[in-house]
Amino acid sequence: MKVTIIGGSKGTGAYVGAAALEAGNKVTVLSRSGNVPAGVRSVVGSATDPAVVREAIAGADAVVVTVGGAIGVSGGK
Secondary structure: OOEEOOOOOHHHHHHHHHHHOOOOEEEEEEOOOOOOOOOOEEEEEEOHHHHHHHHOOOOOOEEEEOOOOOOOOOOOO
16 A cells, blocks of 8 residues: 655654555655654655655555644644
């Protein structure tokens, strides 16, 4: 299965990506940082950019969105 994770460079997204990879899936991560584990396809850009999102989800069987604010970061609690 091909899984795309939007917001998968850290936190929940990173855990989901690691689990999907361990289960034998092909994983793509869309993130602003591009920090992804080995074996994961990285798409760098903003989750609010339609062209970047189209690139990241092309051919995906499943898409998981884990974008969110972090504690202590601009409005997070």
